[in-house]
Amino acid sequence: MEINASEDYAKKMRAFLLELSNRLGVSLNWVIDVYYWLSDNIKSREFQLEHETDKPTRAEIIRVFDNGEEVIGVRLRFSSDSRRNEYYYTTVGRYGAKCTCERNMINGKVCKHIVAGLILMNVINVLKYSRVINLSNYEWLNEGSKGSLREDS
Ligand SMILES: [Zn+2]
Secondary structure, three states: OOOOOOHHHHHHHHHHHHHHHHHHOOOHHHHHHHHHHHHHHEOOHHHOOOOHHHOOOOEEEEEEEEOOOOEEEEEEEEEOOOOOOOEEEEEEEOOEEEEOOHHHHHHOOOOHHHHHHHHHHHHHHHHHHOOOOOHHHOHHHHHHHOOOOOOOO
């Protein structure tokens, strides 16, 4: 998988995605798909794409929370896949995650947007601090995901 020209970055990203898939109990491929879906849809210098102006902007970073040692949270806005002018707001942090999309609201489940938020936090953390995010600090990830995350989301 080619994620970035930097080999070190790619290695760290791959390790993170693998751990994330293990913790969520989903396939690595599904998590990688979310990574690419996010990088295709977000306007963010963190992804360092060549044709920034041509990019769709279905996902936006509203705020990054950083304690000076690592990224500890992120707030994002996503356009709905199916409805125009409708947005989902996603907040991911150490102590929990919340998303206003139907899947998360109705089922209380970890949705694609929350997984994307975690991935984005790691992208920023690796670029800024050269470290992957320590997912063992995110206990809600284990609780919320036992058999509940649907791969079709
Ligand atoms: Zn969502």
